[in-house]
Amino acid sequence: MKKKLFLSGDYTYPLYHPLKNVDSEIFAILGDDFEFALNTEHFESLEDYEYARFDTVLLYNDHWIDKSPTVHQQVQALLHYVLNGGGLLVVHNLDPGVDYEMAQMLGGALKKTLAPQNHRHIDYFPAAVDHPILQGVGPFSLEDDLFDIHHDRLTDKTVLLNARIEEGIEVPMAWAIEFGLGRVVYIAPGHDVTTFRNPEYRKLLRNAALWTAGGLPGPGKDTSL
Amino acid sequence: MMRQALLLGDTVAPYHPVGGVMKVLQRVYDGVFDITLEEDYGNLTLDRLKSYDMVISYIDNWGVKGSRKAVAALVSYVADGGNLLALHNGMVMTRDCHEFALLLGARFLGHPSQVLIDYSRTDVDHPISERFEDFKTTEESYQFDFDDFTEKQVLVQSRYAKSSVPAVWCHRYGWGKVVCVVPGHQVESFRGPVRKILYKAGLWFIDRI
Numbered sequence: 001m002k003k004k005l006f007l008s009g010d011y012t013y014p015l016y017h018p019l020k021n022v023d024s025e026i027f028a029i030l031g032d033d034f035e036f037a038l039n040t041e042h043f044e045s046l047e048d049y050e051y052a053r054f055d056t057v058l059l060y061n062d063h064w065i066d067k068s069p070t071v072h073q074q075v076q077a078l079l080h081y082v083l084n085g086g087g088l089l090v091v092h093n094l095d096p097g098v099d100y101e102m103a104q105m106l107g108g109a110l111k112k113t114l115a116p117q118n119h120r121h122i123d124y125f126p127a128a129v130d131h132p133i134l135q136g137v138g139p140f141s142l143e144d145d146l147f148d149i150h151h152d153r154l155t156d157k158t159v160l161l162n163a164r165i166e167e168g169i170e171v172p173m174a175w176a177i178e179f180g181l182g183r184v185v186y187i188a189p190g191h192d193v194t195t196f197r198n199p200e201y202r203k204l205l206r207n208a209a210l211w212t213a214g215g216l217p218g219p220g221k222d223t224s225l
Numbered sequence: 226m227m228r229q230a231l232l233l234g235d236t237v238a239p240y241h242p243v244g245g246v247m248k249v250l251q252r253v254y255d256g257v258f259d260i261t262l263e264e265d266y267g268n269l270t271l272d273r274l275k276s277y278d279m280v281i282s283y284i285d286n287w288g289v290k291g292s293r294k295a296v297a298a299l300v301s302y303v304a305d306g307g308n309l310l311a312l313h314n315g316m317v318m319t320r321d322c323h324e325f326a327l328l329l330g331a332r333f334l335g336h337p338s339q340v341l342i343d344y345s346r347t348d349v350d351h352p353i354s355e356r357f358e359d360f361k362t363t364e365e366s367y368q369f370d371f372d373d374f375t376e377k378q379v380l381v382q383s384r385y386a387k388s389s390v391p392a393v394w395c396h397r398y399g400w401g402k403v404v405c406v407v408p409g410h411q412v413e414s415f416r417g418p419v420r421k422i423l424y425k426a427g428l429w430f431i432d433r434i
Contacts, residue, residue: 048305076399079304083297083324084271100374101304101399104327109374154332154372156323180297180324 003213004037004053005030009060011041017062017093017191025196026058029206033215045073048080055213056087060190064095075099083180087212091205092190094147105179106186107155111148118191119143124173124200127159132216133176133185133207134160140200144189147173161187161204174204176211183212228431229276230258233266233315234283241285241314245412250281253415253423257431267292274302279430282315283409296322303328304399308430310423313409316367328398329405330375334368342366343384344392344408344418352434353395353404353425354380358418365410366390381422383407393422395429402430 009019096102097109161174173188185208234243267290317333319326326332345359381393395404404426408414428434
């Protein structure tokens, strides 16, 4: 049976990253495993119990700051959902990190996009860890954004992917976090639709979605310490 | 109407038995909170926690009794609008659980032997520390790795030798509130100014100040 996914991104007023066109690639990458139970850019009033029907939530929103001041409801609802066993996959846009509780849960917040922006050549390498998300994923290169990320030192994260920015210097560009009874993954590459057409990236995204939805074995099942 | 508080602690404890502290807290919150002691905190559920207006952590044996389910329930309780008062050793479980460290805004690292510590009010204007009188006492000086993201207000600072460390801080998390009080190694720690901090933290939680 297919797992249920809630996809959100900005169709109407994207700042830099419209979901349009990217959505069809996401449908193709995840369509065999997931039913797209909800696809909306407006989830600021969604309550915690409404999330319970999703196996995972994929956020591609770069308009978060405009929604945040409502009543802090989307933060409470997402914290509640993940802490109680939900899955959260945030792709590219780290904008949810403007709320500090979200930055903590995601493992960091965006400081800035490094120049040159938008189409910088980046080489990505899977980290040397045994993690189900990395099954079958090899190194790949993209024209994408390179983010300067303020990492939360207290969040226990497993780095999955590094970008080599200079000879001998690698920075984390994707990681997995067990948070409460739930699972969180952040994947930095994803600036535009061309990234979503890269075969290695597609494997990474599919595995990450499945892991957050509890569909892959590995860390996160054990409820004892 | 009396409010309900759940005290998490250990009657038989490796370092900090809860018995004496429970009596102190009952006097501090007399007429405001009924206090129930919970020693089986590893089996806490969100449903159970939801019926309390305040949870006080004086947990001393997390390494043996703790569970990921209990951490998830505690953090979710606060995110959903609950109130957490973490006292001294009640903050130490942060070594095992990053979610709890993130909730408190600090990960416990350790402490040297007891030393004479100066406690003084910071410039932050907050009802919890209003009219706080600076004092000195011999206490354990807890060392923390503080989270960069927590939007905390440091209300009382502790100083000894060349070290200066937050001793009381508070913040909102999701829809809830958190107050951390570092001094509390022995019953005597909860006298005078610290006792007033505890009382006012309880009132702040239930919007009475």
